Amino acid sequence: MKFYESGDSSKPVIFLFPGTCCLYSSFDHILDRLHSYFYTVTVSYFVSLLIQRKRIHIDHGIIGSSDMDEAGRLVAKIKSSMVVPFMYKMIHTGALPKFMQKKLNKTDEVKKELYNGFLNMFGIGKGGNPWIAKQSIYNQFYSDLVTKVQHGIDVPGTTIHVFYATKMGRKYEKRYWTYFKNPDIRRHNMQHEELFCCHSAEWVEEVGKAVEGDR
Structure with missing residues (x-):
């Protein structure tokens, strides 16, 4: 695990944790705006072939299951x-399979922006990451499915702020209320990660408002 720090160190610190199999560089497009509010610390799980995901314990509360049986x-x-x-293969080479690239090329511009935002999280189109081990990806993906939450x-003293993309359906909101006692749910009429990928200024503004409200 490695930490990339940037911004004005006199400001409050915010830690940025990538999603499953995503790279720390997925936050690059929002760092400059975040620096208006915070000193940023971006976490990288993939450091080298010697550091595997199985050595790092991180609970992803929304993805994990608290009642997973054998x-x-x-x-x-x-x-x-x-x-x-x-x-x-995608993360290793930094390229989409040809059939996926053809499908992406045929989508409208709105969907293409969202899809490209997702692909950016995995480092697609950035030259690839041949140093990331397959076992690291397996450990991270599998642990997200089975981690008990x-x-x-x-x-006490901690507020869980949730940016809820309502187009994903009510079952996701139900999960938030299941895992957290009193979550601050902020609803957006968008798809999953659309706010982060396609509306970075609004995303940063929401983060700023959430933190200001906690003070």
Whole structure:
């Protein structure tokens, strides 16, 4: 694990954690705006072939399951075995499979912007990351599926702010209320990660408002 620090160190510190199999560079497009409010510390899970995801414990509360049984873990292993080779090739080479690139080229500009934002998180189109081990990707993907997460999390003095993309459906909102006791849910009529990928100024403004409200 490595930390990349930037900005004015006299300002409040904000830690930025990439999503599953995403790179720390996925935050590059919002760093300048964030520096208006914060000193940023971006976390990189993928450091070298010697540092594997299995040595790092991070709970992803929305993805993980708190009641995963043995059958569920078996399904998670099967899913990981199917997805990881595909993900590894994309991250390793930094390129989409030809059939996916053709499909992307045919989409309208609005969807293309969102898809390209997603691809940016994985480093697609940036030359590839041949130093990232396949086992690192497997460990991170699998752990997100099976990590046990407490219900009704309530840490004194801590507020959980959720940017909820309502187009993903009500089941996601239900998860927030399951895992956290009193989440601050901020609704946006968008798709998953659309606010972060396509509306960076608004995303940063929301983060700033959330922190100001906690003071």
